[in-house]
Amino acid sequence: MSRSDPAVRLTELTVGFGAEAPVILGLGLVVAAGEMVALVGPSGCGKSTVLRVIAGLIAPRSGRVERVSERLGFVFQEANLLPWRTARANVRLGLELGAAGDPPRREWDRRIANQLEAVGLGPEHWSKRPHELSGGMRMRVSLARALAPRPDLLLFDEPFAALDDLSRKQLNHDLNRIRREQGWTGVFVTHNVEEAVYVSDRVLVMAANPGRVVAEVAVPLAYPRRHPRREDGDFLTIRDEIDAALRGVVETVAVGASA
Ligand SMILES: Nc1ncnc2c1ncn2[C@@H]1O[C@H](COP(=O)(O)OP(=O)(O)OP(=O)(O)O)[C@@H](O)[C@H]1O
DSSP: OOTTSOSEEEEEEEEOOTTSOOSEEEEEEEEOTTOEEEEEOSTTSSHHHHHHHHHTSSOOSEEEEEESOSOEEEEOSSOOOOTTSOHHHHHHHHHHTSOTTSSOGGGHHHHHHHHHHHTTOOGGGTTOOGGGSOHHHHHHHHHHHHHTTOOSEEEEESTTTTSOHHHHHHHHHHHHHHHHHHOOEEEEEOSOHHHHHHHOSEEEEEETTTBEEEEEEEOOOOSSOOSSOTTOHHHHHHHHHHHHHHHHHHHHHHHHHHO
């Protein structure tokens, strides 16, 4: 794909494990450069699998996977920090594992400091080890580690699901700011519809058995996005539309199960 192409394009994707029936069937997904797309859907519909296919960790049975850039970051629900390393040294790991010579070593300290500041972690925390940080702070370190090599594409697998509601909302807000500042493309898996609407430009609703996209809802809300947004009519309309699509998916499953 050339530079003007979408950042990610999945075409007629079918994925299965072993001899089992496919878990994803005929899925298509196009993510424009700079766009954030959220994936929601019932447990087991294949959201994480889609991320792993995009990352090249799983080969599909059939279909095409196209990605403009190899510069990819992955953020998981667990921060997965090295317990013996400080916050700063954990972010350094992102550079150690990145492309050799990029950025040059003399720029590492500045890059690490910039990313820790971008994710809202002050210098007073940089020398702390993970057990001295809160869950929200650990996630911020994890985010900084993924951002440090300056990826073009970030894949988020329920990154804030284990956090309390306030921390999650704060991180949603900060993520929007960081994306605006840094301009990467993202695919964000979540079970939380409000979060999906808050952090994305478009929400795709997936159904299970087999996993596929059944609805697509645009989120034409301008930055900055406010919390709480209960008074924001557009936000509620969009959230309700996604909720209705999800209810449809779950009811279909229930009817299928009783048939
Ligand atoms: N490595 C694997 N081997 C066999 N089956 C797998 C493997 N990975 C995923 N699956 C199956 O593929 C289906 C989709 O799993 P996936 O984790 O992508 O769903 P999900 O939508 O992310 O679920 P959740 O919301 O619960 O995290 C599930 O039925 C799961 O059991």
